[in-house]
Amino acid sequence: MGFSIILKKLFFFFIILQLCTIPTFSAFHVISSENIFAPFQTVSSAPYEYHTYDSMTLLLNNLSQAHPDIMRLTSIGTTYEGRDIWMVKLSENVTRDDDEPSVLFMGAHHGDEKPSFEVLIFFINYIIDTYQMNSIDDDGDEYSDESPECKRVRDILNTTQIYIIPMVNPDGVEYGWRKNREPNYGANGQSTNITSYGVDLNRNYGYMWNIVYLFPENYFLEYLLNDQSWIYRGEAPFSEKETQAVKRFIENHDISISLSYHDYGEFMIFPWMHTSRHTPHESLYRSIGANMSNINNYELKIYGQYGEREYIIPRYQGTPGSSENWLYGEHGILAFTMELCRRRPERNPSLVLDACEKHVEVNLYICERAQTIEQEKHMKESKISKGLFFDRALFHNFLNV
Numbered sequence: 001m002g003f004s005i006i007l008k009k010l011f012f013f014f015i016i017l018q019l020c021t022i023p024t025f026s027a028f029h030v031i032s033s034e035n036i037f038a039p040f041q042t043v044s045s046a047p048y049e050y051h052t053y054d055s056m057t058l059l060l061n062n063l064s065q066a067h068p069d070i071m072r073l074t075s076i077g078t079t080y081e082g083r084d085i086w087m088v089k090l091s092e093n094v095t096r097d098d099d100e101p102s103v104l105f106m107g108a109h110h111g112d113e114k115p116s117f118e119v120l121i122f123f124i125n126y127i128i129d130t131y132q133m134n135s136i137d138d139d140g141d142e143y144s145d146e147s148p149e150c151k152r153v154r155d156i157l158n159t160t161q162i163y164i165i166p167m168v169n170p171d172g173v174e175y176g177w178r179k180n181r182e183p184n185y186g187a188n189g190q191s192t193n194i195t196s197y198g199v200d201l202n203r204n205y206g207y208m209w210n211i212v213y214l215f216p217e218n219y220f221l222e223y224l225l226n227d228q229s230w231i232y233r234g235e236a237p238f239s240e241k242e243t244q245a246v247k248r249f250i251e252n253h254d255i256s257i258s259l260s261y262h263d264y265g266e267f268m269i270f271p272w273m274h275t276s277r278h279t280p281h282e283s284l285y286r287s288i289g290a291n292m293s294n295i296n297n298y299e300l301k302i303y304g305q306y307g308e309r310e311y312i313i314p315r316y317q318g319t320p321g322s323s324e325n326w327l328y329g330e331h332g333i334l335a336f337t338m339e340l341c342r343r344r345p346e347r348n349p350s351l352v353l354d355a356c357e358k359h360v361e362v363n364l365y366i367c368e369r370a371q372t373i374e375q376e377k378h379m380k381e382s383k384i385s386k387g388l389f390f391d392r393a394l395f396h397n398f399l400n401v
């Protein structure tokens with residue numbers, strides 16, 4: 001037992017050493033050897049021009065005013081610095097909340113992941129432009145000469161409510177960093193002075209919030225609880241205005257499936273994210289993930305459950321507090337993380353546009369698949385487990401390391 005404790009300490013020491021010796025660690029969204037040791041690449045082409053918060057706001061205002069029949073723009077809340085968190089709804093009869101399947105796309109939980117909102121702005125433009133081509137068809141023949149692409153978009157708008165929050169964290173986007181901009185007064189609010197700024201919003205959602213205390217090494221507790229860290233998770237679940245806004249929205253809408261865009265790495269993950277256990281919807285997740293992977297060629301990260309081997313420690317080093325875990329765990333919404341692009345920040349215009357185009361197809365697929373998701377959820381899977389606190393795999397690991 002003494003030897004195994006030493007091994008455990010050595011493992012922890014090694015992890016911490018890794019984090020400390022890689023100065024840019026905190027900028028990474030995920031912690032993995034492939035990302036940490038990715039070779040530096042130089043990009044010679046001109047920088048891609050990303051939208052700013054203001055240019056996006058202007059664009060969305062103009063589009064919603066020009067297309068009030070299919071696009072509605074609302075604010076779901078404001079940030080610490082007072083910016084509106086914009087929500088775009090796309091659907092026919094857009095002002096009415098229908099009983100149609102609803103999908104949610106989110107971008108920029110992390111402000112320095114610009115491709116994550118760019119793909120959604122591109123998608124909004126694509127839907128509007130393609131739908132608009134239909135209205136050119138005014139010869140009275142009821143769309144008989146419309147293209148398959150136009151018909152597809154019209155069918156989706158007729159049957160689906162598409163909700164898009166392109167920038168969950170506009171303050172972070174404007175400041176050019178990962179976290180939001182709320183001042184911290186010590187990690188627990190214990191200081192009278194400002195000690196740092198910002199919370200990692202994708203660690204602030206309130207699902208399995210306390211599990212990190214049980215397995216501090218697996219969850220990088222030291223970083224989650226340090227207000228100076230890039231993955232500081234905040235004083236409490238939903239302590240931040242941005243996550244509160246998303247929470248309010250989710251509680252008032254019936255969403256079936258969700259994609260949250262991040263970068264980078266060109267892969268997809270899905271719950272659980274606090275454990276290597278599978279959810280009761282593992283096969284459904286794999287099915288949707290495999291279809292998305294066929295479109296974008298990204299890797300669908302599959303993790304083994306206890307007994308299957310692969311990963312015993314929490315999925316992807318464990319990201320408790322992620323939006324996906326909460327969306328699924330609390331609301332039964334099938335939720336994926338999509339990590340765009342090979343490197344971050346991606347400034348090669350052709351690569352960013354390539355990601356935008358590929359993910360139009362991914363988003364359309366999600367809208368179409370949403371039509372059957374609720375039936376599929378109930379077909380062969382049992383009710384959603386809450387993800388046991390005393391996770392067998394984790395407990396096993398804890399006892400044996």
Ligand SMILES: [Zn+2]
Binds near residue numbers: 109
């Ligand atoms: Zn991210």
